[in-house]
Amino acid sequence: MPMKVWIVIPFVLSLAAAAMPCSPERSGTLAASEKAVRSLGNEPVTVAVRLPESVAGDASRRLRVVVEGLELVHPGAVYEVYLNLPEGRKPDPEGPYFLGHLALYGQPVGGEPDGRRSFDLTDKLAALRESGDWTGEVELTFVRGNPEQAPARAAPAEFIRFSHISVVERQR
Amino acid sequence: MIHENPRRIEYWLAALACFVLLTACPPSGDDGTGTPPPPDGTPPPPGGTPPPASAVNVRQEIHSLTPDQIDAYRQGVALMMQRADTDPTSWIYQANIHGYPSSSSICAVTPGPPQEAWETCQHGQFFFLAWHRMYLYYFESILRSAVREATGNPQAEFALPYWDYEDAAFHALPEPFRVPADSSNSLYVSRRAANCNNGATCVSAAQASATTALGLVPYCNCPPGQSCPGGTPEAPGCVQNLFPDETFGGQFTPQPVHLTNTFGELESQPHNVVHGAVGGNFGWMSYVECAARDPIFWLHHANVDRLWQVWLNEGGDRANPLGVDSWKQEPFVFFDENGQKVEMTACEVLNMATQLDYEYAGVPVQNVTLCDDAAPQGVAPPPPPPPAPTTLAATEPGAVELGADATTVAVNVPEQSLVAETAGRLRVVIEEVELVHPGAVYEVYLNLPAGTEPDPESDYYVGHLAVFTGVHEGQDAVTGQRSFDVTDKVEALRASGDWTGRVELTFVRGNPEEATEGLAAMPETFLRFSHISVVRR
Numbered sequence: 001m002p003m004k005v006w007i008v009i010p011f012v013l014s015l016a017a018a019a020m021p022c023s024p025e026r027s028g029t030l031a032a033s034e035k036a037v038r039s040l041g042n043e044p045v046t047v048a049v050r051l052p053e054s055v056a057g058d059a060s061r062r063l064r065v066v067v068e069g070l071e072l073v074h075p076g077a078v079y080e081v082y083l084n085l086p087e088g089r090k091p092d093p094e095g096p097y098f099l100g101h102l103a104l105y106g107q108p109v110g111g112e113p114d115g116r117r118s119f120d121l122t123d124k125l126a127a128l129r130e131s132g133d134w135t136g137e138v139e140l141t142f143v144r145g146n147p148e149q150a151p152a153r154a155a156p157a158e159f160i161r162f163s164h165i166s167v168v169e170r171q172r
Numbered sequence: 173m174i175h176e177n178p179r180r181i182e183y184w185l186a187a188l189a190c191f192v193l194l195t196a197c198p199p200s201g202d203d204g205t206g207t208p209p210p211p212d213g214t215p216p217p218p219g220g221t222p223p224p225a226s227a228v229n230v231r232q233e234i235h236s237l238t239p240d241q242i243d244a245y246r247q248g249v250a251l252m253m254q255r256a257d258t259d260p261t262s263w264i265y266q267a268n269i270h271g272y273p274s275s276s277s278i279c280a281v282t283p284g285p286p287q288e289a290w291e292t293c294q295h296g297q298f299f300f301l302a303w304h305r306m307y308l309y310y311f312e313s314i315l316r317s318a319v320r321e322a323t324g325n326p327q328a329e330f331a332l333p334y335w336d337y338e339d340a341a342f343h344a345l346p347e348p349f350r351v352p353a354d355s356s357n358s359l360y361v362s363r364r365a366a367n368c369n370n371g372a373t374c375v376s377a378a379q380a381s382a383t384t385a386l387g388l389v390p391y392c393n394c395p396p397g398q399s400c401p402g403g404t405p406e407a408p409g410c411v412q413n414l415f416p417d418e419t420f421g422g423q424f425t426p427q428p429v430h431l432t433n434t435f436g437e438l439e440s441q442p443h444n445v446v447h448g449a450v451g452g453n454f455g456w457m458s459y460v461e462c463a464a465r466d467p468i469f470w471l472h473h474a475n476v477d478r479l480w481q482v483w484l485n486e487g488g489d490r491a492n493p494l495g496v497d498s499w500k501q502e503p504f505v506f507f508d509e510n511g512q513k514v515e516m517t518a519c520e521v522l523n524m525a526t527q528l529d530y531e532y533a534g535v536p537v538q539n540v541t542l543c544d545d546a547a548p549q550g551v552a553p554p555p556p557p558p559p560a561p562t563t564l565a566a567t568e569p570g571a572v573e574l575g576a577d578a579t580t581v582a583v584n585v586p587e588q589s590l591v592a593e594t595a596g597r598l599r600v601v602i603e604e605v606e607l608v609h610p611g612a613v614y615e616v617y618l619n620l621p622a623g624t625e626p627d628p629e630s631d632y633y634v635g636h637l638a639v640f641t642g643v644h645e646g647q648d649a650v651t652g653q654r655s656f657d658v659t660d661k662v663e664a665l666r667a668s669g670d671w672t673g674r675v676e677l678t679f680v681r682g683n684p685e686e687a688t689e690g691l692a693a694m695p696e697t698f699l700r701f702s703h704i705s706v707v708r709r
Binding site (some may be wrong): 028029030054064066070071072074075076077078080093094098100101103104105106107113114115116117118145146148149152153155156 | 295296365366367376377378379384413415416417418431432433434435439440441443444445447448449451452453454455458459460461592596597
């Protein structure tokens with residue numbers, strides 16, 4: 001006679017769990033900058049995050065940088081995003097430091113900013129390592145890519161807002 | 173980096189093949205519509221000559237159009253602009269399907285109440301491409317009809333052109349849209365970035381590039397923490413553990429969403445970028461509610477639509493998400509050239525040539541699976557498992573029983589394991605949890621100091637442990653795990669100097685009951701578990 005037992009079916013999630021569910025995306029986060037309100041307007045903005053040494057020194061990892069908490073404030077701006085652009089170097093979207101573009105399209109929607117824009121770092125970090133310029137710090141510089149020439153109206157001071165940048169790992 | 177556009181080569185190869193076959197391509201000097209000029213040498217009527225009844229309308233790059241075709245195009249647009257805003261075949265009604273303004277700060281408010289289907293464009297999720305294909309298809313039908321009416325040629329051929337801004341020769345805004353820069357030109361709009369309307373580079377090579385998007389294989393991703401329905405090799409679903417811009421087409425959604433920020437890569441670039449480049453700070457193209465009033469909008473989206481087919485043609489497991497019912501079956505409302513309301517689903521727009529009677533010059537329609545041909549929806553293959561967690565510490569397995577009284581279990585966490593690797597989140601896991609008697613809910617506390625009253629509002633509380641009951645006699649017990657993210661709490665303990673090197677969990681029944689007369693005695697044990705562990709994931 002088998003023992004009488006209860007079978008456990010799914011667990012009820014905690015009613016007011018303080019612990020946040022661990023989403024698959026977040027589980028791969030290796031480093032993140034401080035959260036703050038960061039505004040992109042007409043001047044360049046730079047944000048950096050230092051990777052743990054064990055990550056920075058491991059060339060086999062495939063890393064991706066994520067601009068988190070994106071929010072559209074005013075439409076119309078296109079930003080060029082650069083990785084570790086040396087001081088004094090002219091931003092050039094045809095140059096080796098260019099990662100890609102950031103542009104939002106839509107309307108300010110309110111609520112919790114949930115937009116993200118991500119870029120693969122694999123090739124760029126390999127190039128930095130090869131040239132000896134890799135410091136273990138991921139530094140993004142945002143430069144407006146479509147500044148208005150002789151605008152009829154003053155440009156808005158702020159187009160896009162974000163909270164922080166993070167670096168995640170992807171499988172090779 | 174500037175690169176050669178391989179699709180231009182494709183275009184010329186196709187053009188050469190057409191020429192050799194002497195079928196659709198015009199000999200030098202004709203109107204470029206695919207039909208030879210009349211044998212008597214008289215010029216074709218405005219708008220071109222009619223195609224054969226079964227012909228597919230070929231959308232050509234705008235720079236390939238002849239002056240006569242541009243003229244007919246302008247006349248059709250002008251006619252649509254003259255129609256009443258409440259006429260579904262009018263320019264404003266069609267533009268307002270994309271969006272309409274609530275103030276006149278950028279473009280003029282449309283008087284009267286909003287009309288059916290206005291402000292229904294799909295952005296920031298995986299309906300983006302299918303919805304805009306439908307939108308363009310009916311707009312093109314309306315404009316073709318308007319071209320015929322305006323030119324007085326009921327058989328005039330018209331197909332919506334596209335703007336291939338990625339071509340190194342076409343970075344400037346096409347001239348017919350900026351010259352003449354006055355009201356005689358229905359394709360001209362003053363509200364654009366100045367460099368676009370003055371003929372300078374409007375969309376740079378870097379801004380125009382679709383290389384990253386075309387290199388991506390997955391069509392769509394599942395939202396974080398969610399799974400998506402469907403998915404077989406023949407009818408793919410959306411992929412987990414990816415950001416939207418690691419996919420070509422964007423993020424899964426169970427129902428239409430007008431605007432969100434979870435853009436697929438193609439929508440991020442070139443779509444979003446080109447909208448901003450053309451519109452600038454205050455131009456119509458930058459604004460969802462005004463963009464479709466600018467005639468260049470339709471050429472931009474025709475190019476985005478073309479890139480969808482170019483992506484499929486790249487092969488290599490690229491496929492539409494035919495395993496996702498919401499994507500296939502969601503109906504969207506539009507209006508045809510007679511002003512009649514129509515509904516359309518993604519299943520009806522997959523093959524542009526056979527289902528919608530158009531194609532793009534130089535882009536063969538390949539690698540398209542129709543809904544009926546896709547395998548029936550099956551069980552989704554299991555998602556790839558997340559990286560295995562690293563166990564930092566664990567108690568000895570045994571039988572820990574939870575009853576009416578508080579129970580505490582502790583494990584030492586080596587300092588070395590905490591500092592050696594800081595990536596990932598720290599979680600404490602209650603292992604092999606087994607239901608003994610239903611009905612109890614436990615509050616779980618981390619490092620609750622001796623003598624401190626358990627309080628689920630306090631910083632020591634990490635969550636609840638409860639097990640849903642199912643009663644099946646005569647079967648082996650099923651056990652499970654319950655885990656909590658304690659990263660922030662451990663960091664706070666370390667920062668405050670209260671970290672002892674131990675993770676100590678205290679289980680306190682959160683719903684104690686007094687013994688009730690006439691009912692069975694209170695069970696001694698409600699839950700049992702084996703041990704706790706601390707992992708980094």
